[in-house]
Amino acid sequence: MTEETAAQDTATLARTIETDIYRGTLAPGMWLKQIDLEERYGCTRIALRHALEALQSRKLVQRVRNRGYYVPSMDDALVRDIMDARAKVETSIAEELVANVTDGMLARLSYLATIFADTVKTGTIREQDEANHAFHRELLKACHNQVIIEIIWDLRWRIPISVQRANNTPARMDRSAHEHFEMVEALRLKDAERLREVTARHVTLKDRGA
Missing domain, CATH: 1.20.120.530 (GntR ligand-binding domain-like)
Known part of the structure; x- marks a missing residue:
């Protein structure tokens, strides 16, 4: 897999997760267990990590050290x-x-x-x-x-x-x-x-x- 293909796959996965956040499938306040997400999206742990990092940079998910990622609530x-x-x-x-x-x-x-x-x-x-x-x-x-x-x-x-x-x-x-x-x-x-x-x-x- 080339770097360009990997970047495209990460972007596609991030967009899919973003859609699920938007539609409420991954609801505000929900913790995102990596093993569950890997199974849900049929992706590797590395691809998932990159996608979550991309979403974190846009504040669509947040990360707590030693706990993982979660969907933030909106006030x-x-x-x-x-x-x-x-x-x-x-x-x-x-x-x-x-x-x-x-x-x-x-x-x-x-x-x-x-x-x-x-x-x-x-x-x-x-x-x-x-x-x-x-x-x-x-x-x-x-x-x-x-x-x-x-x-x-x-x-x-x-x-x-x-x-x-x-x-x-x-x-x-x-x-x-x-x-x-x-x-x-x-x-x-x-x-x-x-x-x-x-x-x-x-x-x-x-x-x-x-």
């Missing part, structure tokens, strides 16, 4: 900080999104906004999350700065679904669905200021009904 202050960081980054690209969005993208975004609204009414949490991500992936196609896109997704994945849902009442989920349509309309009108305002509200949960 309200940390969640607010992550959301605030997301809002700052995502609102900073409003002009670029408005400039680059195409009619085809607008049609696709309208369709995906409808799909998300439908899943809010009748879908599972997993379906809602996937529909929400599909909308935002399409939205970010209008951003040509791949580094910013990576930062946005890194921040989005920092807050597990279980933590997000603890703060999302049915009224808030309905509001999120409505905000997707507001974003599409702002893009259609080429109104960057309106897009910034809706995005900030959407990300930080401000001005939503309880």
